[in-house]
Amino acid sequence: MSHSVSPIGFLRSCFKEKFAIPRQPQLATAARGVLELVAPFDRAEAVEGLEQVSHVWLLFLFHQALEDKPRLKVRPPRLGGNASLGVFATRATHRPNGIGQSVVKLEKVEPGRLWLSGIDLLDGTPVLDIKPYVPYADGVPGAFNRIADAPPTPIDLTWSDEALQQARQHALRLGEPLIELIEQCLAQDPRPAYQVPEPERRYGVLLWDVQVRWHYPEPGRICVLEVVLG
Ligand code: SAM
Numbered sequence: 549m550s551h552s553v554s555p556i557g558f559l560r561s562c563f564k565e566k567f568a569i570p571r572q573p574q575l576a577t578a579a580r581g582v583l584e585l586v587a588p589f590d591r592a593e594a595v596e597g598l599e600q601v602s603h604v605w606l607l608f609l610f611h612q613a614l615e616d617k618p619r620l621k622v623r624p625p626r627l628g629g630n631a632s633l634g635v636f637a638t639r640a641t642h643r644p645n646g647i648g649q650s651v652v653k654l655e656k657v658e659p660g661r662l663w664l665s666g667i668d669l670l671d672g673t674p675v676l677d678i679k680p681y682v683p684y685a686d687g688v689p690g691a692f693n694r695i696a697d698a699p700p701t702p703i704d705l706t707w708s709d710e711a712l713q714q715a716r717q718h719a720l721r722l723g724e725p726l727i728e729l730i731e732q733c734l735a736q737d738p739r740p741a742y743q744v745p746e747p748e749r750r751y752g753v754l755l756w757d758v759q760v761r762w763h764y765p766e767p768g769r770i771c772v773l774e775v776v777l778g
Pocket residue numbers: 566567568569570571572573609610611612613639640641647648649650651668669670672673674
C-alpha cells in the first residue's frame with residue numbers, strides 16, 4: 549500500500565545549514581523560527597484552540613537527507629560515528645520515509661503562522677503535521693534510553709571582544725537572541741567527534757543571515773572569532 553502526504557507548511561528557521569543544529573529540540577531555547585502554513589491551513593479555523601497549548605509536536609520531512617535505498621543500520625554521530633545501530637533504535641535523519649519529529653515551544657499563534665522556539669529543524673523544512681503536546685501522555689515517568697540518556701555536556705566557550713561586539717549589533721538588527729543562540733549551539737560542539745581540532749583550523753556556520761566563525765584554542769574549548777553578514 550502506498551499513501552502520499554503533502555506539507556501543511558514550511559519552516560523559516562534560524563538554521564540555514566545542517567551543521568551546528570542541535571541533535572534534538574529543546575537543547576537551544578534561543579533557536580527560533582516561524583512555521584508558515586499553506587492553504588487551506590493558513591486560515592484561522594485551523595489553529596483555533598492552539599493558544600491554549602505551550603508546546604507542539606512537529607512531524608516533518610528530513611528533506612535534505614532523503615534517500616532512495618532504505619538503510620537498516622546507521623552510525624549515529626552521538627556515538628562518534630563508529631558504532632552502528634539498527635535504524636529504529638536511533639533518531640538518525642536517514643530513515644525509511646524520512647520523517648522527523650520534534651517537540652517545540654509555541655511562542656505565538658496567528659492565522660497562517662506559528663512562532664516557535666527550541667527548534668532543531670533546518671530552514672525550508674516541509675512540515676507534515678502539528679499536534680499539541682499532551683503532558684500527561686507524552687511525558688513518561690520512569691522512561692529510559694540507555695543509548696541517549698543525557699544531553700551532550702556543554703564545552704567551554706569564550707568570545708573575542710570584536711566578535712561579541714559584532715554579535716550584539718546583529719542581535720539588535722535581527723531582533724533575535726543571537727548571542728544565546730551562538731552559545732547554546734556551539735557549546736554542544738558541532739564538530740564531528742572523530743576530528744581533532746587543530747587551533748589553526750577555522751570553523752563556520754550561517755545562523756539567520758550571519759556567518760559565525762570560531763576555533764578551538766585547545767580541545768574542549770571554543771573561541772568565537774567573528775560574527776559577520778554571511
Ligand atoms: N528531533 C528530530 C527527530 O528526532 O526526528 C530530529 C533529530 S535529528 C538527529 C536532528 C538533526 O537533523 C539536526 O542536527 C539537523 O542536522 C538535521 N536536520 C534538521 N532538519 C533537517 C532537514 N529538513 N533535512 C535534513 N536534516 C535535517
